[in-house]
Amino acid sequence: MRQKIVAGNWKMNKTLEEATALASEVMGMVADEVRGNVKVIFCTPFPYLLPVKNLLGNNARIAVGAQNCSEHESGAYTGETSALMLKSLNVPYVILGHSERRQYFGENGKLLAKKIDMALKHTLTPIFCCGEPLEVREKNEHEKLVKQQVEESLFHLDAASLQKIVIAYEPVWAIGTGKTATAQQAQEMHAVIRKHLASKFGQAVADTIIILYGGSVNAANAKELFSCPDVDGGLVGGASLKSREFTDIIKSA
Numbered sequence: 001m002r003q004k005i006v007a008g009n010w011k012m013n014k015t016l017e018e019a020t021a022l023a024s025e026v027m028g029m030v031a032d033e034v035r036g037n038v039k040v041i042f043c044t045p046f047p048y049l050l051p052v053k054n055l056l057g058n059n060a061r062i063a064v065g066a067q068n069c070s071e072h073e074s075g076a077y078t079g080e081t082s083a084l085m086l087k088s089l090n091v092p093y094v095i096l097g098h099s100e101r102r103q104y105f106g107e108n109g110k111l112l113a114k115k116i117d118m119a120l121k122h123t124l125t126p127i128f129c130c131g132e133p134l135e136v137r138e139k140n141e142h143e144k145l146v147k148q149q150v151e152e153s154l155f156h157l158d159a160a161s162l163q164k165i166v167i168a169y170e171p172v173w174a175i176g177t178g179k180t181a182t183a184q185q186a187q188e189m190h191a192v193i194r195k196h197l198a199s200k201f202g203q204a205v206a207d208t209i210i211i212l213y214g215g216s217v218n219a220a221n222a223k224e225l226f227s228c229p230d231v232d233g234g235l236v237g238g239a240s241l242k243s244r245e246f247t248d249i250i251k252s253a
């Protein structure tokens, strides 16, 4: 039985005051309303990791995550944040390969493989994102592209390392557009990813990998998406910025 995860990707939003207010509102609602074994992650901007983490204390259900880390360990890389630094803050999760990083910051599969290795070296759990742009889906090449993204960044790992990774399938055309994938489309692609992992690492290993769906998840569509057999929760952008809606999404998991 795979763990259900609902991660909120706050992206580059909120002031410190707003960020801590959001975290404490969700924390209170989760404590009061959420039953069952779902892990919640706040993927905050770097400056808010520590204040939000301190606010959470030793909350066993909610953790913090970063939205990126460097492929380098330390040194003269102005503006970068290393996996080692995140580890020293006891930040357990890091999103890697989000489509916005791929699109606006030129991150490719080879670079992401290095980031994955660095995150694993420092015992962070990477949330590795993959997903196709609209033009690729329109050409019916989405399976091919997503399989390639997974291969480029994850197929160099051994099975034990792969099992330390969470995957998020996020079709780019569904991100921030309000146009979510249907449950059927999400399930199909999650099954494709799992099958591809099985071809390399074996079915038993592939069956343990948590695969999240991301792209316009909201309180109205979360339940149907999360009830798909290969969808193990969500990576939520816009709706994670609203405490009531995010908590309702968590409840759907």
Ligand SMILES: O=C[C@H](O)COP(=O)(O)O
Residues within 6 Å of the ligand: 009, 098, 170, 174, 175, 176, 177, 178, 214, 215, 216, 217, 235, 236, 237, 238, 239
């Ligand atoms: O990381 C989250 C995704 O980019 C989804 O964002 P969204 O829920 O605003 O579509």
